[in-house]
Amino acid sequence: MTESEPGLRADAERNRERIMVAARRLYAAEGLGVSLAAVAREAGVGKATVARRFATRDDLVTAVFSDRMDAYAAATADALADPDPWHGFTRFLEAVCAMQAADRGFADVLTRTFPAAKGLEARRAEAYDGFLELITRAKATGHLRADFVAEDLVLVLMANAGVIAATGDAAPGSWRRVVGHLIRGFATPGAPLLPLADPPAPPALYRAMVRLSRPATFSGSRDVR
Structure with missing residues (x-):
């Protein structure tokens, strides 16, 4: 040496x-x-x-987001530990959507797969298996609709990622109201629900719409291939 x-x-x-x-x-x-x-x-x-x-890019993504994927799996475990499975279910959806809102990169990670990133995908699979159990328990309370399936979680995450990308810093809390509406759609009549988050103020939503209407520009930081 x-x-x-x-x-x-x-x-x-x-x-x-x-x-x-x-x-x-x-x-x-x-x-x-x-x-x-x-x-x-x-x-x-x-x-x-x-x-x-x-x-490779997957190697970098794995290194950057391994701790967040750990937190994602931990959120499932926390929800399963809740003595009220319906509360655990709703808390999990809110927690994961909040993780997306805090980090656009992680919002992308949760709606894509990375076959070469074995560690990342193992944690995703762990969280998915836990969520399957959470669905079963929440349905047993009578508060979660019988037709809710695990694939609906992917749709929730895709929808939330889209809202986050669209509203950006113009109306950053908008996702909370959207998730609240989605949870109401998953609930059976009479299920206990928290109040809806306030809607974005009209000027804030207008700023988000104006931002979306502008032509895309590239600062050189994004791939265009």
Whole structure:
């Protein structure tokens, strides 16, 4: 071992951390469409450095979102531990949709699959299996509709991701009201429900609509392939 090797390892670890911090920041703000070249620029390193630390985009996504996928699986476990399965079910939907709202990249992760990211997909499968059990328990209370199926969760996450992307920072709390309406659609008559979140103020919703009507622009951070 040469004297320079510990220093080289320390530099490599610092670069890896810088890349992950940059990717986390860009993904949270813009979603997974951010290019590896943009991550390199944000991190202040060359593209070759990113490639040495993360051979593929899936490798980078796995590293950045592994802790959030852990939190997703933990949310399922927390919901199953709730003595009231219906409350656990509604709390889970609200918690996961809140995770999406806090991070556009994670909103994308929850509505896509990454076959090469074995660790990420294992946690997704764990959460899915827990959710199947949660559905069964919630239906047993009589409060969850009999025709609710696990695939409806994917539709909820897709719908929520779309609302988050559309409203952006113009009407950032809008997703809460949408999720509240969805939960009402899943509930049987008489099921206990929390009050709906307030609707977005008309000026805020108008700003979101104006933003959507503008032609898409590319700052160079997103892939256009």
